[in-house]
Amino acid sequence: MNTRAKRLIEEGRSFLLTTHIDPDGDAIGSVFAFAMALGTLGKEATVYLRDRIPYRYEFLPAPARVVHAVPEGKYDAIFVLDCGSLFRVGSGHDRIGAMAPIVNIDHHDTNDHFGTVNLVDPGASSTGEIIYRLLKSLKVKVDPDMAVNLYTAVFTDTGSLRYDNTSLEAFKICEEMVKAGVRPSWVAGMVYESHPKERFLLLGEVLCTLATYGERIAMARVTSEMFERTGTNREFSDGFVEFIKEIRGVEVAVLIREIDKQHHKISMRGKGAVDVAAVCNGFGGGGHRNAAGCRIEGTMEEAEEKILRALAPEGCTKDG
Ligand SMILES: [Mn+2]
Structure with missing residues (x-):
């Protein structure tokens, strides 16, 4: 020591x-x-x-x-x-x-x-x-x-x-x-196993935004409106990114949370194939190989685009 x-x-x-x-x-x-x-x-x-x-x-x-x-x-x-x-x-x-x-x-x-x-x-x-x-x-x-x-x-x-x-x-x-x-x-x-019910109302809304790309990237959003509608705040969405990581074949799970219309907090989880700390580090954030985070300036759509470009520089399409 x-x-x-x-x-x-x-x-x-x-x-x-x-x-x-x-x-x-x-x-x-x-x-x-x-x-x-x-x-x-x-x-x-x-x-x-x-x-x-x-x-x-x-x-x-x-x-x-x-x-x-x-x-x-x-x-x-x-x-x-x-x-x-x-x-x-x-x-x-x-x-x-x-x-x-x-x-x-x-x-x-x-x-x-x-x-x-x-x-x-x-x-x-x-x-x-x-x-x-x-x-x-x-x-x-x-x-x-x-x-x-x-x-x-x-x-x-x-x-x-x-x-x-x-x-x-x-x-x-x-x-x-x-x-x-x-x-x-x-x-x-x-x-x-001690969550307020509101967490699940919020989860329902977040899961409606779930999309996968090339069947290896999963992404979902949480917005200020969702927090307002369900009477929750950011601590209620803690762990959601781990849920979407559970999808078969997904290598990287991403949850984008709105801080305000121009700032977004990104939580990223991996299963080993991608070093998500390195990806988040590229945006000024950091963490561990399989769990990391960062902030991105710009709208929700811009944040999504930037992340997809970082995770799949060769390009990828949204799965139907
Ligand atoms: Mn720790």
Whole structure:
């Protein structure tokens, strides 16, 4: 384990922890478990999340101090978790970058090593896995609350232990977390079987836009009007892109979400044949080989066109 990161923790007293906007299970689970662990070491840990906690992760045990505005205060180090680039923290990332030494803890292939110290391992299944190793090297005893957070981090980032990043190490961590008190069926129920009905009204509308191209690219849209009609917001569409990836023969699944008429958020998932992180990187985004994202300026139609051109430079037609 990185000795500089360890020394910063051992010598410091007060830390700020943060992660990316639109946080997922790995982001929240990792940051919460790490904050709790620092607490057991007698350190002060404040968690800054730009966004509210998505409804499906509200069950996660939270550390004492979670704030949604960049806090004033002096910190001995800032830990930025699960972010490929510092801007992924959202508003306030520039202020955070100037506050104290930054420890960048991440597993994205496209990480740009923005930290003063970089604990980056693209071979790790999740940021939760790197936090787990860090806790081991700090001799932290993982209590049941930390265990639920770490389990959820690893479990969700591996697509319920199904994706390519599902390593032996991922299983071993899950095993250890179960030994520490996690009930897998309870976590799965909270994350995957506790959705408000509105999510499915939204899914219905999104699936009506589903199209495939050359039977290997699947694409669907989600617009602001759909959110309005169904009384939902962007967190309700989380995971839709994974559904359309399930189509037989599809190599790349794309969900385009309207931010406003001129800006669109792209979520891309692959099954191994295409490096979607490289594609998204071409638009200023990033991620992993099989799961990545980016933003595109332009209308919905323009965004679709740009993506199709990037995914199929030789051209492709919409299947009937
Ligand atoms: Mn992650």
